Amino acid sequence: MLKVIAVRLIRTAAVFFVVTFATFAIVYAKPAAIARNVVGISASDQAVQAEVVKLGLDRPLLEQYRHWLAGLFQGDLGQSFFTGQPVLSTLGIRFPVTLALMVLSLVLTVGLSVLIGVVSAVRGGWPDRVLQILSVVGGAVPSFIVAIGLVFAFAIALPVFPATGYVSPDVSLGRWAASVVLPVAAILVGSVASAAAQFRGAVKEVLERDFVRTLRARGMSERAVVYRHVLRNAGGPGLTVLSLLTIGLLGGVVIIEQVFALPGMGVLVAGAASKGDVPVVMGCVAVTVLLVSLVNLVTDLLTAALDPKARVS
Amino acid sequence: MATRGRRGLTRVAGCGLLLAALAVGGCTSGGTDGGAATRKDDLVLGLEADIPGWDPGKILPGSVAWASSAVYDTIFNCDEFGNVSPNIAQSYQFTDGNTKLTLHLRPGMKFSDGTPVDGPAVKAALDYQVNAPGGKSFLPGVKVSSPDASTVVMTTPKPKSYLTTVMCLGAGAIASPKYLASGKLDQAPVGSGPYLYDRAASTPGSVYVLTKNPANWDAARYPYKKITLKVLTDRTARVNALKTGQISGAITDASALGQLKTSGLTALVQHGQWAGLLIEDRKGKVVPALGDVRVRRAINMVFDKNAIAQKLYQGQAEPTAQIFRKNSPAWIPGFQDPYPYNVAAARKLMADAGYAKGFSVQIPYIAGFGLDAAMPIVIQGLKELGINAKQVTLSGSNALLDTLSGKYPIIFWPLGNHGDSRLTIDGAIIPTAVWNTEKITDPTIDRLWSTVLSGQGKEAATAQQELNRHVIDQAWFAPWVYMNSFFGYDPKAVRLEKSTDLNALAPKLSDFR
Numbered sequence: 001m002l003k004v005i006a007v008r009l010i011r012t013a014a015v016f017f018v019v020t021f022a023t024f025a026i027v028y029a030k031p032a033a034i035a036r037n038v039v040g041i042s043a044s045d046q047a048v049q050a051e052v053v054k055l056g057l058d059r060p061l062l063e064q065y066r067h068w069l070a071g072l073f074q075g076d077l078g079q080s081f082f083t084g085q086p087v088l089s090t091l092g093i094r095f096p097v098t099l100a101l102m103v104l105s106l107v108l109t110v111g112l113s114v115l116i117g118v119v120s121a122v123r124g125g126w127p128d129r130v131l132q133i134l135s136v137v138g139g140a141v142p143s144f145i146v147a148i149g150l151v152f153a154f155a156i157a158l159p160v161f162p163a164t165g166y167v168s169p170d171v172s173l174g175r176w177a178a179s180v181v182l183p184v185a186a187i188l189v190g191s192v193a194s195a196a197a198q199f200r201g202a203v204k205e206v207l208e209r210d211f212v213r214t215l216r217a218r219g220m221s222e223r224a225v226v227y228r229h230v231l232r233n234a235g236g237p238g239l240t241v242l243s244l245l246t247i248g249l250l251g252g253v254v255i256i257e258q259v260f261a262l263p264g265m266g267v268l269v270a271g272a273a274s275k276g277d278v279p280v281v282m283g284c285v286a287v288t289v290l291l292v293s294l295v296n297l298v299t300d301l302l303t304a305a306l307d308p309k310a311r312v313s
Numbered sequence: 314m315a316t317r318g319r320r321g322l323t324r325v326a327g328c329g330l331l332l333a334a335l336a337v338g339g340c341t342s343g344g345t346d347g348g349a350a351t352r353k354d355d356l357v358l359g360l361e362a363d364i365p366g367w368d369p370g371k372i373l374p375g376s377v378a379w380a381s382s383a384v385y386d387t388i389f390n391c392d393e394f395g396n397v398s399p400n401i402a403q404s405y406q407f408t409d410g411n412t413k414l415t416l417h418l419r420p421g422m423k424f425s426d427g428t429p430v431d432g433p434a435v436k437a438a439l440d441y442q443v444n445a446p447g448g449k450s451f452l453p454g455v456k457v458s459s460p461d462a463s464t465v466v467m468t469t470p471k472p473k474s475y476l477t478t479v480m481c482l483g484a485g486a487i488a489s490p491k492y493l494a495s496g497k498l499d500q501a502p503v504g505s506g507p508y509l510y511d512r513a514a515s516t517p518g519s520v521y522v523l524t525k526n527p528a529n530w531d532a533a534r535y536p537y538k539k540i541t542l543k544v545l546t547d548r549t550a551r552v553n554a555l556k557t558g559q560i561s562g563a564i565t566d567a568s569a570l571g572q573l574k575t576s577g578l579t580a581l582v583q584h585g586q587w588a589g590l591l592i593e594d595r596k597g598k599v600v601p602a603l604g605d606v607r608v609r610r611a612i613n614m615v616f617d618k619n620a621i622a623q624k625l626y627q628g629q630a631e632p633t634a635q636i637f638r639k640n641s642p643a644w645i646p647g648f649q650d651p652y653p654y655n656v657a658a659a660r661k662l663m664a665d666a667g668y669a670k671g672f673s674v675q676i677p678y679i680a681g682f683g684l685d686a687a688m689p690i691v692i693q694g695l696k697e698l699g700i701n702a703k704q705v706t707l708s709g710s711n712a713l714l715d716t717l718s719g720k721y722p723i724i725f726w727p728l729g730n731h732g733d734s735r736l737t738i739d740g741a742i743i744p745t746a747v748w749n750t751e752k753i754t755d756p757t758i759d760r761l762w763s764t765v766l767s768g769q770g771k772e773a774a775t776a777q778q779e780l781n782r783h784v785i786d787q788a789w790f791a792p793w794v795y796m797n798s799f800f801g802y803d804p805k806a807v808r809l810e811k812s813t814d815l816n817a818l819a820p821k822l823s824d825f826r
Contacts, residue, residue, distance in 0.1 A: 033711045041717055042747045083366035084499030085517055093516060151553050156576075163553035164545060166519070258547040261554065263519030267546065271363060276710030 001304065008300050012293040016286075023285045024065045027278045031057035037276035038081045055081065072286060078279035080272075087283035090268065095287060097166055098264035101256065102249050104180060105187040110242060112192045114231075117199025121207060122226055131196060138193025143252055147186035147259040154182060164261035183260045187252060191245055198241040202234040209233075235306045243299035247292050354538040356807065356825055359545040359554055359563030363518050367502040367510070369438070369493075370445020372483025375818035376564055379542055382822055383523045385488055385504035386430075388416060388439075390823075391481030393813045394641060395733025400531070401430060401487055401505070402465075402480070410767050411472040414480075416465040422530055424489040426503045432459035437490035439467065451484045452476075472767040475735040481815065507535040507822070519544050534823045555801050562802035562809070564819055567629045573801050580799040581809055585817025586727045587636050588626075589616075589792035590691065591741075593750045594722035600674050603722050607666040609788035612723075613652035614659035615694045622794045625686055630794035634785055636730060636741065638817070639795065643734035643777035651785065656697050663698050671699025676723050677716045678704045683727055691725045719750040727796055732815045734777055735765060742784060757783050 028034070035051035036043065043051075052058050056067075071077060077087035120131040155163035161182050169176040206212065207230055215225050254266030261267075265284055272280035364380045365371045372381045389397045389405075397405075402416040422430035436459040443452045454470040469476060479485060492503035501512050508523035515522045521542040525535065543560055545551040551563040556576040565573065565580060573580055592612065597604020618632035634650040637643040663669055676691065678684055688704055695702040702723070707715050716724060728748065730737045741748040743762055761783070764776035784790065800819055802809055812820040 030711065033714060036714055037710055041714060079499075080366075082371070083363075083517065084368065084497075085366070090518065094518065148549060151549075155553065155557050159557060162559065163557040164550045164559055165543065165554075259550055261543065261545045261547065261550040263516060263544070268518065271546065274710060 001301075004304050005301065008297050012297055015293055016289050019289045020069075020282070020286055021065055024068065024282060025061060027281055028057065028061060028064060031055075034081070034276055034278055068282060077283040077286070080280050081277050082275065087279050090280065091265065091283050091287055094263060094265045094268045096168075097262055098250075098253055098257070098266060100169075100180060101183055101187065101253050101262070101264065102246065104184045105191060105249055106242070106246055108184065108188055109191045109195050109245065112188070113195035113199050114238070116192070116196040118203055118226065118231070120196070120200045121203035122222075128200070131200060135193040135197035138189050139197075141189070142255075143186050143190050144255045144259050146189045147182070147256060150182045150186055151259070166260075166262045166264075179262075183256045183262060186256055186259070187249065190252070191249065195241055195245055199234065199238055202237040202241075203230055206230045206233045232306060236303050239299050239303050239306070243295050246295045250288060250291065355541065356537040356539070357541045357543065357560045359551045359560040360542050361548075361551065361564045362546060363544050364521065364542075366499055368445070368498040369483070369486040369488040369502075369504075370442055372486055374482070374814075374816040378483065379540075379819070379822055380510075380521050380523070381483065381486060381502075382506065383508035383540060384425075384502045384506045384510050385486040386422075386506050386529075387482070387485040388435075388480035388487065389477060389485065391478060391733075391813075391815050393732040393811070393815060393817065395475070395478040395481070395731070395736070395815055397477045397481065400481075401435065405477070407474075407477065407769070409468075411474045411476070411769070412469050414467040414469075414476050416467070418463045418465065419530060420463060422505050423528060424492075424503050424505050425509055425526065425528075426489055426491060428489055428491060430487065430505050431462045432465050433462070434490050435459065435465045435487055438487040438493065439465065441488070441490075441493050442484050442486070445484075451479045451482070472763075474766050474769055474773060475733060475739070478733045478736065478815070505529065507532055508540060536826060540822065552801070555803065558803065558806075561806040562800060562820075562825070565799050565801035567627055567797070567799065569801060570799065577803075577805070578801055579804050580801045581812060581820065583798045583800065583812050583814075583817040583819075584639060584795055585731075585798060585814075586729050586796045587633060587792050588630070588687065588727040588794055588796050589636070589725070589790055591724045591726060591728070591748060591790055592722070592788065593719070593724060593753075595753050595787070595789055596751065598751060599720065600672060600722045602666070602668045602672045603674075605666045605668070606787055607662045608668055609791075610652055611659040611662040611666075611698055612695065612700075613788050613791040614655050614662070615697045616690070616791065616793055617654040618650075618793050619654075621690065625690060626794060626796060629797040633792050633795050635781060636728070636784070636790050636792050637734045637737055637777075637781055638730040638732055641730070641732055641734040641737070642774040643738070643781045645778050645781055648785075652788070652791075659698060669699070671701060673701040673703065674722050675703050675705050675720075676725060677712075677721045678706050679712045679716065680706075680708065684725060687725060717747060717750050719752070721750070724748075724750070729816055729818070732817065734781075736815070738762065738765070738777070738780065742780070742789070755783075755787075 031052045032048055034057060035048045035055060038055070039047050039051045056064065068078070075088060079086050080090065116131055120128045151163050154161050161178050165179060167175040167179045212225060212230065215229060253264060254270055256262070257264040257266040258270070265287065269281060269284035272284065358376070358379065360376050360379070362377050364377050365373050367381070367384070369381065369385055372378055386401050388400060388402045390400045391397055399419070401419060401422065403419045404417045406415045408415070418430065418432060418435060424430060428434065436457045439457040443455050443457065456468045458466045460466060467476065487504065489503035502510050507526055507529040509526045511522040511524050523540040523542070525532065525538045543554070545554055545560070545563060548566065552565055552569045552572055554560045555563055555565070555578055556572065570580055590612065592603055592609050594600050594603040595609070602608045622628065622630040622632050634652065635644055635648060663671070674695070678688055692702045692704065728741065740746050742758060743749065744752045744754045758780060761776045761780040765773045765780070768776065798817070800812065808826040809820055809824060811824065813824055814821050
């Protein structure tokens with residue numbers, strides 16, 4: 001198991017360096033354009049050139065990347081070109097919002113989709129048909145449409161939850177929960193629809209295997225068959241689905257954060273990218289790559305724990 | 314095992330119930346985030362973009378300037394047409410052919426750090442502005458001196474009659490020299506404005522809280538004790554926040570008018586933009602045909618402005634032949650459109666110019682600037698003249714820079730105009746103008762602009778109108794309409810009679826009563 005962890009860690013580090021360098025090379029490719037974005041469209045060429053030097057963009061790309069990397073390991077990701085705010089402290093404010101959305105969405109997605117997927121696969125009949133219809137509908141409706149509908153229903157027509165904004169749990173746990181209910185619900189519609197259908201498929205596939213028939217033939221109760229054996233065997237594909245879902249959520253929350261005006265990382269990176277605030281973009285990329293790598297690592301390890309064959313491969 | 318499974322499910326369900334309970338608890342105690350603008354002393358407004366930080370040298374116009382205008386005083390105040398009134402400068406003289414502006418400072422003013430707003434401090438702050446990005450375009454070559462503690466003198470290398478107006482804008486914002494020298498412009502701005510930044514209560518990028526500065530000389534003009542600015546970049550989010558009372562005002566658009574009305578809200582209509590084509594290649598450098606004035610006039614004649622105002626802009630626009638704001642000095646009252654919609658006459662002009670079969674041209678397009686519905690009309694209209702217009706989609710942070718690079722012969726854009734039309738000439742017509750992308754010079758423009766810069770009053774206004782006529786005659790632009798823009802607000806929470814914003818982008822903080 002230790003070897004598995006070591007290999008995965010090395011792979012994660014390699015992915016991190018490749019992705020961050022590739023991104024760095026792309027976003028820092030045009031120093032003059034970056035500087036012009038900072039000093040304004042009406043600035044003279046001399047002013048732009050002076051800004052290039054001031055921002056250190058005249059140095060070779062590799063040197064700039066090395067400098068950024070060194071800063072990263074020292075906890076310094078530079079400052080926003082526009083607001084002057086340290087990128088790390090900005091991420092410190094924004095990341096918890098995104099993380100809260102993701103973790104809540106993920107936990108609820110897992111709970112609901114496993115429950116629905118298993119019931120649907122085991123019972124069949126109308127629950128199964130209903131799930132299939134709902135999964136198509138849930139997957140087809142974009143999350144921002146769901147979000148707008150939820151806001152209309154539960155913030156405007158029936159003012160139960162806030163339409164926009166985020167309250168830190170440090171300020172008020174109750175108001176924090178109120179501020180995330182609608183965004184999480186908007187995410188859940190699509191994610192549960194997709195994950196439940198996948199779980200259903202995985203469970204159904206395992207239920208048709210020979211060993212399940214053997215277990216039933218030995219007189220084991222249906223509940224024991226499902227909970228003790230089928231779920232464990234369906235867990236591998238399920239974990240893969242969840243890891244992909246987690247990574248997909250990173251993209252999905254950008255839209256949800258916009259619609260609910262949540263001060264998360266999605267809104268931050270979208271704004272930074274549109275105005276060319278490259279230190280902020282790089283900071284967000286670093287955090288995203290680390291998060292995705294971590295999710296993949298945990299998925300690999302859990303899969304290995306569930307399935308000995310995966311450890312060998 | 315089955316029992317363990319049931320426990321797991323019970324935990325998940327328990328978490329969901331806990332969250333719901335917390336949420337309901339949160340709702341019953343707080344209703345909505347922050348309780349909104351329920352107190353008359355508090356004003357909560359929505360920003361359509363995050364502020365560009367606190368650096369006084371990077372102030373942008375519109376609602377994003379609310380934060381900076383709250384903490385920094387400017388040299389002068391201006392009304393919507395650029396008429397100057399006192400602020401930091403109590404009085405002034407503009408002498409030596411509009412090259413020497415002598416400012417007499419208001420006595421007794423202090424920055425929020427307790428240091429005086431005196432001659433040396435204002436000189437240092439203006440020096441900072443001269444070298445800042447905004448100053449490089451508005452204050453090129455400006456020298457600042459302070460002969461005594463209550464006087465500051467600004468000298469320009471060439472006459473600049475609208476320097477007083479510029480001193481109402483971001484380039485005239487005065488910050489404490491100590492703060493400017495600190496190198497930490499991102500944390501706690503130090504100015505003398507009507508509000509103080511409450512850093513502890515704010516979350517950069519999301520919420521900015523400003524509390525009243527009782528020491529401000531003009532505090533009576535600002536009735537609110539606290540102003541909260543919430544960043545709501547999404548249009549739907551802003552409208553939802555307005556409808557649920559989370560904010561009292563924000564920029565909206567025509568599509569939200571119905572929703573606002575049904576929710577008991579209203580909208581202040583502003584007229585700060587015109588939409589149409591900017592025929593950049595007036596000398597025919599990229600597309601020789603555009604160097605012929607008959608071709609440019611023909612382009613003006615193939616667009617049915619009335620239909621565009623009614624159908625494309627849903628009646629929220631007014632056809633025009635002028636790019637200057639109504640009632641601004643350059644605007645000509647009662648001016649008859651010399652290029653009425655007449656496709657046959659336009660085709661004849663093209664034939665006379667030797668371009669009966671048309672030509673090809675590239676037009677840039679950037680998503681998110683309200684161009685989507687208009688671009689097909691642009692392309693279709695030009696096609697009537699045989700002009701094959703190819704839409705070039707630009708994206709990313711450099712898209713606007715690319716648009717302004719000078720390689721596109723025609724640009725379609727909803728362009729801002731100003732109450733002080735000299736700023737519109739500065740931004741769209743003269744060779745150094747940002748929107749004169751090929752930096753085209755014209756002797757008539759040079760002559761008239763020189764008169765505008767060195768004169769004041771009627772003489773300068775007449776020169777501006779002549780310049781306007783010349784631009785129309787030469788068909789530098791193909792204006793369609795003056796566009797309405799909207800600021801949605803709750804009339805029960807705020808009184809808002811008009812916007813005195815020179816750019817007509819958003820009401821100023823002092824407009825909220």
